[in-house]
Amino acid sequence: MSLAAVLYSTKQERFMLWTQPLRRYFQFSGRASRAEYWQFIAVAVAAYLFAGMLDLGREGLSGTPWLALLVMLGLAIPAYAVTFRRLHDRGVTGWVIGLQWVLNGIYFVVDRMRAGTRGSLIDAPFALINGIDILLTLALAIYIVVQLSRPGDVGDNAYGPPPSDHIVATPSADARRAADRVSELERLTKLHRGGVLTDAEFEQQKAASLDRG
Structure with a gap:
């Protein structure tokens, strides 16, 4: 194979990394590169918006966006899976996403408890808890986005070898x-x-x- 063919093949493969999460639909273990993650997210968002536009054209503003819901449900599992693997690529446990859900759950429970106490002195501790919860949720979200955006670990880490697209193809x-x-x-x-x-x-x-x- 010529040098040009090797480089062309490598370039083509890098533009198709977004398909990896679909092939590894239920795989939460292992690692995913930054390119794979963000390519998939971009394609998923584009697919969701396109489905939403089709729903809008068919059902109008008052209709149920069935196509958009189907796209969202269909891509939810691979989206979470590739997020786990992307965090693994940074040496971070994917369960940090679960902490976000815990914080959201705490906020929901406390907010429900505040339903009958708003405006009273009893409401102050609940409001404080919710305020702290919001700050922690925001800080954790920023941390996760930063980790998702940074290059992966070089070489093997606790979650396995680096993704194949970390390895630069060397011409023969x-x-x-x-x-x-x-x-x-x-x-x-x-x-x-x-x-x-x-x-x-x-x-x-x-x-x-x-x-x-």
């Missing part, structure tokens, strides 16, 4: 030699056209370059 020895021959022939051609090499010298050095290959 034959591909490198072919690329070197092309560069050498281009250099000799320029020298020949510029009058630096005579016809005989050009043919001699060209033959020598091809023999070395």
